[in-house]
Amino acid sequence: MTTGRNNRVMMEGVGARVIRGPDWKWGKQDGGEGHVGTVRSFESPEEVVVVWDNGTAANYRCSGAYDVRIFDSAPTGIKHDGTMCDTCRQQPIIGIRWKCAECTNYDLCTTCYHGDKHHLRHRFYRITTPGSERLVCASTPRHATPAPPPTGILWRRQAPDMIREHRLEHVTLWRGPVLLESRRKSKKITARGIFTGGRVVRGVDWQWEDQDGGNGRRGKVTEIQDWSAASPHSAAYVLWDNGAKNLYRVGFEGMSDLKCVQDAKGGSFYRDHCPVLGEQNGNRNPGGLQIGDLVNIDLDLEIVQSLQHGHGGWTDGMFETLTTTGTVCGIDEDHDIVVQYPSGNRWTFNPAVLTKANVVRSGEVAAGAEGGSCQFLVGDLVQICYDIDRIKLLQRGHGEWAEAMLPTLGKVGRVQQIYSDSDLKVEVCGTSWTYNPAAVTKVAPSGSAVTNASGERLSQLLKKLFETQESGDINEELVKAAANGDLAKVEDILMRPDVDVNGQCAGHTAMQAASQNGHVDVLKLLLKHNVDLEAEDKDGDRAVHHAAFGDEGSVIEVLQRGGADLNARNKRRQTPLHIAVNKGHLQVVKTLLDFGCHPSLQDSEGDTPLHDAISKKRDDMLSVLLEASADVTITNNNGFNALHHAALRGNPSWWHTRRLRDKCRRGLKGRSEPTRSQLGKAPAQSVACLQPPMAKRLPDR
Numbered sequence: 043m044t045t046g047r048n049n050r051v052m053m054e055g056v057g058a059r060v061i062r063g064p065d066w067k068w069g070k071q072d073g074g075e076g077h078v079g080t081v082r083s084f085e086s087p088e089e090v091v092v093v094w095d096n097g098t099a100a101n102y103r104c105s106g107a108y109d110v111r112i113f114d115s116a117p118t119g120i121k122h123d124g125t126m127c128d129t130c131r132q133q134p135i136i137g138i139r140w141k142c143a144e145c146t147n148y149d150l151c152t153t154c155y156h157g158d159k160h161h162l163r164h165r166f167y168r169i170t171t172p173g174s175e176r177l178v179c180a181s182t183p184r185h186a187t188p189a190p191p192p193t194g195i196l197w198r199r200q201a202p203d204m205i206r207e208h209r210l211e212h213v214t215l216w217r218g219p220v221l222l223e224s225r226r227k228s229k230k231i232t233a234r235g236i237f238t239g240g241r242v243v244r245g246v247d248w249q250w251e252d253q254d255g256g257n258g259r260r261g262k263v264t265e266i267q268d269w270s271a272a273s274p275h276s277a278a279y280v281l282w283d284n285g286a287k288n289l290y291r292v293g294f295e296g297m298s299d300l301k302c303v304q305d306a307k308g309g310s311f312y313r314d315h316c317p318v319l320g321e322q323n324g325n326r327n328p329g330g331l332q333i334g335d336l337v338n339i340d341l342d343l344e345i346v347q348s349l350q351h352g353h354g355g356w357t358d359g360m361f362e363t364l365t366t367t368g369t370v371c372g373i374d375e376d377h378d379i380v381v382q383y384p385s386g387n388r389w390t391f392n393p394a395v396l397t398k399a400n401v402v403r404s405g406e407v408a409a410g411a412e413g414g415s416c417q418f419l420v421g422d423l424v425q426i427c428y429d430i431d432r433i434k435l436l437q438r439g440h441g442e443w444a445e446a447m448l449p450t451l452g453k454v455g456r457v458q459q460i461y462s463d464s465d466l467k468v469e470v471c472g473t474s475w476t477y478n479p480a481a482v483t484k485v486a487p488s489g490s491a492v493t494n495a496s497g498e499r500l501s502q503l504l505k506k507l508f509e510t511q512e513s514g515d516i517n518e519e520l521v522k523a524a525a526n527g528d529l530a531k532v533e534d535i536l537m538r539p540d541v542d543v544n545g546q547c548a549g550h551t552a553m554q555a556a557s558q559n560g561h562v563d564v565l566k567l568l569l570k571h572n573v574d575l576e577a578e579d580k581d582g583d584r585a586v587h588h589a590a591f592g593d594e595g596s597v598i599e600v601l602q603r604g605g606a607d608l609n610a611r612n613k614r615r616q617t618p619l620h621i622a623v624n625k626g627h628l629q630v631v632k633t634l635l636d637f638g639c640h641p642s643l644q645d646s647e648g649d650t651p652l653h654d655a656i657s658k659k660r661d662d663m664l665s666v667l668l669e670a671s672a673d674v675t676i677t678n679n680n681g682f683n684a685l686h687h688a689a690l691r692g693n694p695s696w697w698h699t700r701r702l703r704d705k706c707r708r709g710l711k712g713r714s715e716p717t718r719s720q721l722g723k724a725p726a727q728s729v730a731c732l733q734p735p736m737a738k739r740l741p742d743r
Contacts, residue, residue, distance in 0.1 A: 055081070055115065055118030055119070055120065056081050056082065056083060056084075056118065056295060056296035057080065057081060057117035057118045057119075057273065057276060057293045057294060057295055057296050057297075058080070058081045058112050058113075058114070058115045058117060058118050058293070058319070059078050059079070059080060059081075059112075059113045059114040059115075059116075059117060059275070059293055060078065060079050060080070060081055060092060060110045060111060060112055060113055060319060061076060061077065061078055061079075061110070061111050061113045061233070061313070061316065062075065062077075062109065062110065062111065063102075063108045063109045063110045063111045063318050063319065064108055064111075064318060064430050064448055065103065065107040065108050065109055065448070066109050066110075067109075067449075068100070068102075068109070071094065071098050071100060072092075072094045072096070072098070073094060073095065073096040073098075073234065073235070073302075073305065074234070075231060076231045076232050076233055076234050076313075077094060077095060077096065077233075077234050077235050077305065078094075078095050078113055078233055078234065078235035078236070078308065079092045079093055079094035079095055079098075079235070080092065080093050080094075080095075080117075080292065080293050080296060080297075080298050081110075081296060081319075082099065082296040082298070083296060084104075085101060087104075087105060088103065088104060088105035088106070088320075089101050089102070089103065089104065089105075090102050090103075090104045090110060090319060090320075092110060093245075093246060093296075093298045094235075095234075095235030095236045095292075095298075095300075095301070095302040095305065096235075096301065096302055096305070097245060097246070097301035097302075099246060103320075104319045104320030105320050108318045108319065108320055108321055110318070110319040110320075111313070111316040111317065111318050111319065112138070112170070112316055112317045112318075112319055113233065113311070113316055114137050114138075114152060114275055115137045115138055115170065116136040116137035116152070116273075116274040116275040116276070117269075117273050117274065117275055117276035117293030117294060118273075119272050119273055119274075120136065120137055120138075120170075120171070120172065121134045121135065121136045121137075121172065122134050122135045122136075122139045122169070122172045123172065125139060125149050126149065127149060127150055127151040127154055128148050128149055128150065128160075129150060129151075129154040129159040129160065130151060130153065130154055130159075132151045135149060135151050136151070136274045136275075137151070137152050137274075137275075138152050138155075138168060138169065138170055138317070139151075139168075139169040139170075140152070140154075140155040140166045140167070140168060140169070141166060141167040141169055141219065142160060142164050142165075142166055142167075143164070143165045143166055143167055143221060143348060144161075144164045144165060145160075145164065148160065150166070153309075155225075155312075155315075156230075156309065156310065156311040156312060157309070158225065162224060162225045162226040163224050163226050164224060165221060165222060165223065165224050166221075166222050166225075167219035167220065167221055167222070168219060168220045168222055168315065168317060169219045170317050220317070220394075221345055221348050221349065222315050223435075225312055225315070228312045228314060228315060229312070229313060229314065230310040230311060230312055230313070231310060231311065231313050232307050232308075232309070232310050232311075233307065233308035233309055233310070233311055234305040234306070234307060234308065235302055235305050235306070235308060236263060236266075236278055236292050236300055236302050236305075236306070237263065237266060237305075237306040237307060237308035237309075238263055238264065238265055238266060238306060239262070239263060239306035239307075240262070240263045240302050240304060240305055240306035241260055241261070241262055241263075241302070241303050241304035242260065242261055242262075242263060242278070242280060242300040242301060242302055242303065243257075243258060243259065243260055243261075243300070243301050243303055244257060244259075244299065244300065244301065245298045245299050245300045245301040246298050246301070247291065247297040247298050247299050248299050248300075249299075250288070250290070250299070253282070253286050253288055254280075254282045254284070254286070255282055255283065255284035255286070259282060259283060259284065260282070260283050260303065261280040261281055261282035261283060262280065262281050262283075263278045263279070263280055263300075263306065264279050264280065264281050264287075265278070265279045266278055266279075266292075267279050267289060269289065269291055269293075269294035270294065273293070273294045273295070275293065276291065276292060276293035276294035277289050277290060277291055277292055277293070277294060278290055278292045278300060280300065314434075331370055331373070331379055331393060331396065331398060332370065333370050333371060333372065333373065334369065334370060335369070335370045335398055335399075336367050336368070336369055336370075336398070336399035337367065337368055337369075337370060337379070337381055337396040337397060337398055337399055338367050338368075338396070338397050338399050339363055339364055339391075339395055339396060339397070340397045340432060340436075340480070341395060343364065346364075346395050349392045349394050349395050350391070350392055350395065352392075353378050353390065353391065353392035353395075354378060354389070354390035354391065354392075359387070360389055362383055362385060362387070363381070363383060363389055363391075366383055366384065366385075367399050368381035368382060368383045368389075369381065369382050369383075371388065372388075374390065377393065378390050378391060378392060378393065379391045379392075379393050379396055381396070397429070397432065418457055418460060418466060418479060418482075418484065419457065419460075420457050420458065420459065420460060421456060421457060422456070422457045422484055423454055423455070423456055423484070424454070424455055424456070424457060424466070424468060424482040424483060424484055425452065425453070425454050425455075425482065425483045426450045426451055426452060426453055426454075426455065426468070426470060426477065426481065426482055427451065427452075427481045427482065427483070428451050428452035429451075430448070430451060432481075433447075433451065433481050436478040436480050436481040437477070437478055437481060439624070440463075440465050440476070440477065440478035440481075441465060441475065441476035441477065441478070441591065441625075442581070444475075444549065444550075444579065444580065444581060445548070445549055445580055446473075446547070446548030446549040446550050446579070446580070447475055447548075448548070449471050449548060450470045450471050450473075450475065453470050453471055454470070455468040455469050455470025455471070455482075456468065456469045456470075458474060461476070461593060461625075461626075462626060463625070463626050464479055465477065465478060465479065465625075466478075466479055466482060467559075467592075468482065469526070472522035472525070472526065473521070473522060473525040473526075473547075473548075473550075473555060474525050474526070474555075474558070474559045476558075476591065476592070515547070516535060516538060516540055516541050516545075517541065517542050517545025517546065517547060518545075518547040519531075519535060520532065520535045520536070520541060520543075520545060520547075520552045521545070521546065521547035521548075521550060521551065521552045521555050522547065522555075523535060523552075523564075524552035524553070524555045524556040524561065524564050524568070525552075525555035525556065525558075525559055525561075526559075527556070527559060527560075527561035527563075527564055528564075529561075529563050529564055529567065532552070532564050532567060532568070533567060536567070536568075536571055543568060543571045543572065543573050543574075544573060544574045544577055546579075549579050549580045550579050551573075551574070551577050551579075551585075552564075552568060552573070553565070553568050553573050553574070553575065553577065553585045554577070554579060554583070554584070554585050554588045555588075556568065556597075557585040557586070557588040557589040557592070557594065557597050557601065558588035558589065558591055558592035558594070559592060559594075560589075560592060560593075560594040560596065560597055562596050562597060562600055565597060565600050565601070566600060569600075569604050575601060575604055575605060575606045575607075576606070576607060576610065578612070581612055581613055581614075582611070582612035582613035582614070583612045584606070584607075584610045584612075585597075585601055585606065586598065586601050586606045586607070586608060586610055586618045587610065587612055587616070587618050587621055589601060589618070589630070590618035590619070590621040590622040590625070590627065590630050590634070591621050591622075591625060593622075593625065593627040593629070593630055594630070595627075595629045595630050595632075595633040598618070598630060598633045598634060598637070599633065599637075602637045608634055608637055608638070608639040609639055609640050609643060611643070611645075614645055614646045615643075615644065615645040615646040616645045616646075617639065617640070617643050617645075617651075618630075618634055618639070619631065619634050619635070619639055619640075619641065619643070619651045620643075620645055620649075620651055620654060622634060623651045623654045623655050623658065623660070623663055623667075624654050624658065626658065626660060626663075628660075628662055628663060628666070631651075631663055631666055631667075632666055635666065635667075635670045641667055641670045641671065641672040641673075642672050642673040642676055644676065644678070647678055647679050648676075648677065648678030648679035648680070649678045650672065650673070650676050650678075650684075651663075651667055651672065652664070652667050652668075652672045652673075652674065652676075652684045653678055653682075653684060655667055656684060672684075
């Protein structure tokens with residue numbers, strides 16, 4: 043196999059049912075988020091033709107940028123011989139196989155995986171190709187030959203006047219299993235399209251004369267079936283309004299006999315767990331490492347150990363690799379990466395484990411083989427991490443991840459603000475977001491040093507970058523102007539008759555963008571134009587949540603005067619107070635409490651802001667919450683009240699622990715039993731298990 047072929051994607055197969063992917067930028071061609079289509083053909087290893095259930099057909103990217111995810115690969119004929127779904131007993135598993143990473147020999151089919159079968163806290167491997175599990179199974183020899191690929195896959199290519207069949211060379215770049223985050227913390231959306239209950243008319247591949255009663259006549263889908271035993275889930279049974287009924291192709295060999303005129307729901311699924319068409323091993327930049335590259339390991343130890351099975355394994359001597367930058371010194375015949383470290387040791391890695399180190403060289407900064415890091419300053423140019431899976435992990439507890447951040451991946455922005463917890467507020471792509479400093483890399487424009495003196499030059503460079511991203515969409519321009527605090531531009535846009543003051547750009551409104559970035563004047567202007575204060579983004583966050591997240595106490599005041607609900611909850615049941623406590627924004631916490639927000643509402647985990655303050659070991663916030671009469675007796679989903687939680691977290695403050703204990707006693711006065719966690723332990727017993735020094739200070743009742 044040539045090097046050129048090694049850099050191609052593995053074509054998943056005609057007929058796969060797909061949804062929009064992470065790099066989607068084509069509006070509502072697909073019908074909207076969650077709508078399903080069918081892979082019709084591959085124009086090349088970089089381009090795929092999809093026919094959406096709404097009848098739209100177009101070419102999409104599947105290399106370099108990824109427009110499509112695989113919803114169901116069963117119609118392609120993929121099956122995992124020798125496997126069985128341990129819930130519904132499907133044998134063999136068809137389409138994608140989901141293997142539990144925490145249980146021995148436990149598998150689910152796609153329907154059961156997205157249907158929340160088995161433990162939601164358990165992590166799973168996603169196995170898209172039969173035999174590829176050998177790449178990670180420790181019981182398989184390192185150089186074992188993968189099972190042969192499916193043969194005889196028919197590829198279809200669209201010509202101007204006809205469909206002609208031919209076979210494209212199958213690019214055999216096998217994708218190993220990808221270890222996913224637990225479903226419990228992942229987002230579900232609803233699939234829509236040609237499913238049971240949907241209304242349809244004849245589609246692009248219709249060849250069944252007037253069975254439907256004539257062109258434009260409608261029918262109702264009564265069931266999704268198999269067109270053939272070799273192509274499951276590839277057909278729909280339709281009852282036409284004229285009384286006729288029959289089976290029609292929806293995926294079989296890429297065919298689309300039907301077009302949806304009234305979509306139906308096809309159940310909910312974990313969107314981000316669906317594989318990206320063309321992506322290898324969850325890596326957005328497959329095959330990108332070369333000899334001489336500097337690399338780091340940025341994954342958790344348990345993930346590294348799992349990924350190393352079948353790729354050289356893991357030994358205790360490799361712990362040096364977790365904190366040291368190494369140099370790629372070889373790529374073996376299995377495409378595993380050999381890395382040399384300053385100690386002289388060489389280790390072999392699964393390429394999915396490694397992240398290419400970005401080297402910054404300026405007048406003051408040089409990050410090289412020693413893995414040195416640089417300090418960020420306001421005005422610095424930084425590049426956002428391009429790996430969507432990695433940045434989602436890094437953003438946890440550092441501003442979280444929003445789908446609206448997708449356009450910023452790999453882009454260059456400027457540091458606007460550095461928060462007390464070292465998180466960075468970065469202006470990028472015409473908007474501003476907060477990033478984990480580990481999710482960005484300091485860069486220097488060629489021919490210039492990263493110094494304060496170059497700030498004006500950098501601003502002009504960024505302005506050019508933003509100017510190239512003008513979209514022409516008036517609502518998008520409004521959101522960007524609000525995010526940047528451009529009052530004059532916002533005022534000008536609001537005078538136009540076609541603008542929607544509540545319009546969205548990448549899932550966010552102008553109100554939300556201005557709130558997070560602290561642009562009070564813009565907020566006041568928007569309020570004069572009847573803006574919706576309670577509009578929610580995809581995560582359920584409202585403007586007041588964004589203000590809390592951005593550490594903007596002055597914005598909270600404006601929103602409160604405008605009538606905003608300060609106790610609003612997002613999809614994780616978090617209030618603005620939860621967010622302010624988690625982000626460590628003390629002034630926002632005080633502002634919210636001063637305006638009378640509830641101090642003890644619970645999120646989806648059952649935690650109150652008091653639990654969160656204890657987790658963050660923020661005694662200052664603990665004092666403020668206790669002064670606001672926060673309820674210390676409320677227990678979370680694990681059965682722990684604030685005192686239990688303080689004990690388990692090892693909060694060292696003797697004074698605050700006594701206050702919690704005294705409040706607990708007052709709150710429990712009159713009850714016949716002392717409060718206990720679901721483990722059956724009183725606070726001091728919990729402490730005795732986990733924090734011996736504190737247990738001595740905290741006697742049981």
